[in-house]
Amino acid sequence: MNLNPIRITGSDTGNLNNYSLTDGYDFFSFSLGLAPVFTGFVGQVNGESRVVWIVNTGANDVTLAHQNANSSAANRIITTTGADYTLTAGTHPEVVQLVYDPFALRWRMRVGD
Numbered sequence: 001m002n003l004n005p006i007r008i009t010g011s012d013t014g015n016l017n018n019y020s021l022t023d024g025y026d027f028f029s030f031s032l033g034l035a036p037v038f039t040g041f042v043g044q045v046n047g048e049s050r051v052v053w054i055v056n057t058g059a060n061d062v063t064l065a066h067q068n069a070n071s072s073a074a075n076r077i078i079t080t081t082g083a084d085y086t087l088t089a090g091t092h093p094e095v096v097q098l099v100y101d102p103f104a105l106r107w108r109m110r111v112g113d
Helices: none
Strands: 005-009 027-031 051-056 062-064 085-087 095-101 106-111
Touching (some): 051 085
Parallel strands (some): 005 027
Antiparallel strands (some): 051 095, 095 106
16 A cells, blocks of 8 residues: 655644645644644545544644534544544654544544554
């Protein structure tokens, strides 16, 4: 499997609503400001399925918010825990896979192998 990676850096903090996932990329390495919270992602095309991988390579934790109403319904994330999910900062960053479910109109999170 070949992935097209992109590293996203910046000072974004707080709630990041309807965050746009750049077309043409499927591996997103985030290194952002203090405690960013992604409430949802834009990036699916015409309701089609899409698979992306997200890793936190920054010095601050990154949170994926579960079904957060600050993002449009079709951009929200369903986490594996049913609660907000934190990608901790550190030397061994965790990779999370998100799959866009065109029937539920949500991003579904998958963790692990």
